[in-house]
Amino acid sequence: MDPSAVPALSLSDGYTIPQVGFGVYKVPQHQTAEAVRTALEAGYRHIDTATLYANEAQVGQGVRESGIAREDIFVTTKVWNSDQGFDSTLRAFDTSMDLLGLDYLDLYLIHWPAPTQDRYVDTWRALERLQGDGRVRSIGVSNFHPHHLQRLFDETEIVPVVNQIELHPWLPQTEARVFHKKHGIVTEAWSPLARGGILGNPTLDLLAEKHGVSVAQVIIRWHVQLGTVVIPKSVTPSRIAENIDVFGFELDDADLAAIATLETGERTGRDPDDLG
Numbered sequence: 483m484d485p486s487a488v489p490a491l492s493l494s495d496g497y498t499i500p501q502v503g504f505g506v507y508k509v510p511q512h513q514t515a516e517a518v519r520t521a522l523e524a525g526y527r528h529i530d531t532a533t534l535y536a537n538e539a540q541v542g543q544g545v546r547e548s549g550i551a552r553e554d555i556f557v558t559t560k561v562w563n564s565d566q567g568f569d570s571t572l573r574a575f576d577t578s579m580d581l582l583g584l585d586y587l588d589l590y591l592i593h594w595p596a597p598t599q600d601r602y603v604d605t606w607r608a609l610e611r612l613q614g615d616g617r618v619r620s621i622g623v624s625n626f627h628p629h630h631l632q633r634l635f636d637e638t639e640i641v642p643v644v645n646q647i648e649l650h651p652w653l654p655q656t657e658a659r660v661f662h663k664k665h666g667i668v669t670e671a672w673s674p675l676a677r678g679g680i681l682g683n684p685t686l687d688l689l690a691e692k693h694g695v696s697v698a699q700v701i702i703r704w705h706v707q708l709g710t711v712v713i714p715k716s717v718t719p720s721r722i723a724e725n726i727d728v729f730g731f732e733l734d735d736a737d738l739a740a741i742a743t744l745e746t747g748e749r750t751g752r753d754p755d756d757l758g
């Protein structure tokens with residue numbers, strides 16, 4: 483897959499983000515560098531990790547071993563809940579950068595608002611500082627409901643460039659996407675395949691047959707047409723390649739209407755208001 487086939491979405495700070503990225507949640511340390519190299523060879527230029535995933539060092543290793551110029555790869559990591567707070571976030575960032583072995587980061591996210599801790603506003607101020615110091619290009623959040631975002635708008639200076647949220651055909655997050663768009667925030671979809679749980683769906687099977695592609699490709703193409711950034715995870719080389727090969731077909735209005743009927747509101751993860 484030619485990496486230039488993947489659209490670069492504009493962020494409100496002037497940078498861009500490749501619309502299809504590679505997620506590494508639950509990729510074991512011993513498989514991560516190889517999975518990242520495989521993804522980069524397959525054409526991905528965007529890797530999504532987090533302190534929680536405990537594989538930042540191996541992500542950095544895979545990036546270096548790929549031989550691809552650092553500037554051509556977009557790397558995201560995230561501050562974990564227990565590191566929230568101004569000073570502790572600055573320290574957590576240093577630790578992540580040491581592990582990644584990179585001299586700048588493309589995107590740093592607050593992983594969850596963790597509202598019962600009530601430290602996400604201070605945490606956001608730390609991200610503003612890191613951006614001001616030139617250590618990270620773009621700053622954003624993850625799992626923020628509109629009311630958490632509104633608090634950042636009211637109490638801090640910079641509007642997050644992305645919000646990475648759970649999003650798949652069961653949970654299309656229409657309200658959140660409309661809110662993000664209004665505020666110039668790009669929506670990123672995590673667990674875009676509902677962790678694989680949606681793959682046996684008969685409606686999607688029919689669409690896959692119609693277009694001569696896999697069900698995973700139908701879903702990833704749906705994300706692309708919604709305009710969200712999508713970061714599927716796989717440790718299987720054939721799936722890694724398949725998941726980015728979604729630019730040779732298009733879902734029509736009837737296909738999109740069929741996928742819209744799959745909405746159930748079901749989450750594979752926690753509601754952000756309940757994870758403290």
Ligand SMILES: NC(=O)c1ccc[n+]([C@@H]2O[C@H](COP(=O)([O-])OP(=O)(O)OC[C@H]3O[C@@H](n4cnc5c(N)ncnc54)[C@H](OP(=O)(O)O)[C@@H]3O)[C@@H](O)[C@H]2O)c1
Binds near residue numbers: 507530713
């Ligand atoms: N911000 C957050 O709170 C948050 C939370 C969760 C995830 N994320 C991010 O989002 C990324 C993706 O989410 P996810 O890992 O939870 O789930 P996902 O990408 O929705 O699904 C991954 C599962 O689907 C399987 N799979 C992938 N491609 C497939 C294909 N073409 N055909 C059949 N099965 C396929 C994988 O199996 P194999 O690996 O065995 O091939 C794996 O079991 C994560 O890796 C992480 O970067 C962020």
